Amino acid sequence: MFKTKNFMKIALVSIMAASFLAGCGGDKDSKGSSKDVFSQIKEDKKIVFGVKHDTRLFGLKNPSTGDVEGFDIDLSKALTEEMFGDDVKPEYIEVTSKTRVGLLNNGKVDAVVATMTINEERKKEVDFTDVYFDAGQSLLVKKGSKVKSIEDLKKGTKVLAVKGSTSAINIREKAPETTVLEFENYAEAFTALKSGKGDALTTDDAILYGMAEEDPSFELVGGTFTEEPYGIAVKKGNKELVDELNKALKSLKDSGKYDEIKDKWIKN
Template identity: 65%
Template sequence: MLKLKKFFRLVVLSLISILFLVACNSNDEGKSSEKSTGDGGLAAIKERDKITFGVKFDTKLFGLKNPSTGEVEGFDIDIAKQLAKEIFGDENKIELVEVTSKTRIPLLNKGDIDAIIATMTITEERRKEVDFTEVYFEAGQSLLVKKGSAIKSIDDLTKDTTVLAVKGSTSTDNIRKAAPDAQVLEFENYAEAFTALKAGKGDTLTTDNSILLGMASEDDSFELVGGTFTDEPYGIAVKKGNTEFLDALNKALETLKSNGEFDKIYNKWFDK
């Protein structure tokens, strides 16, 4: 009888120990979940002591890697540096990761970058996936052609016209709506698309006028035609729900605009 009682006592103690361990594990998992929810938020960024920005490496005037120095240069890059300066007090507390129109949102949502500042148009469709700051640059879609081209505006695009564009950009959707008969040939990035235009693989290249101006400045045998046929307001994107970080970026942008730093950067790249 004593042996039986001792056996039952051991069983009860074992069950209590198991329940205790399960409860501890549940608490730990809950803490882990809470921690992961904040990943990419302002607290995590400050703890890491730098902001990782997704930027273009192939877009002159906005984000272009200088082959002689290896540095990425442009309007978006300078704005990113000043945002870091406002948030951390040091413009060097940034890391730049290359993105394309196609890869930028996946990289953001995967956690590889904290924010996108890469000629990204604010659209309602994109708002379903990311949160945007206030507009920091106003652009509009246009056409780039070889000088002397018969194409003078969007109205000249027909079924016999091949239009070059970049995958994952709003430009591709816009041109299909504006010129439904034209053939659209898509490329991974702007460098590939401009190379294709120069090689005669298309009649015109379409994207935002600000980006096309950078291409035209590289080769004066090309020009923009027809003005703009869309509005393309650029915003900085962060993960959905990262309200505190978004507020910090908006506050920093407001400061740059009020203290003249924003105009200084704009004039450096576009008032030439």
């Protein structure tokens, strides 16, 4: 009996200790699990943005310096300064169209600034800020191509797109006879287009302008056939972070800083 009582006491103490340690570790979990993301950002004195590394003009890694450069990068830096002054520093993690929602929801990034179109389906998974850039889907082709618009995408043509993007969904709806080939990122898709694996590459015009700038033997054709409003995505339920980002975005637009950043990168 004595041994049984001692065993029960030891077991009870162990359970209580485990519960205490679990409680102490609550704030150590991924951001948003036991503390809202905005509070955690202020506590950590850093905000982690998910950005593209393969999208010229918006987020492209410079092979010479290793830095990621573009409109999304400069805008996120300006937003951080507007919200926190010098108290919080921005950090960056690479995302793709396929990975950005998962990295956001598992707490690896605090906000995604990565040419992400706001739509009703995505609103079920994440919360968005106000629109920070208006784009529209278009087509990129080799100069002299027979493809002049979306109407030319018939049976036997091939269109290249990126996995996880709205572009792949849209092109299947608007050109159902064409074959759609999907790639992991824009760099792979553009390489495939240059090597003749497709007749056109489709995504937002702002992204395609960057590709045409990189290789002037390609051009945009047919204008835009969708509206693609970009928003900054955050994990669902983090209203304070969304509100603060919206206030900062409005302030940058009112002051002219937003236009200064946009004109630096987007010249078309």
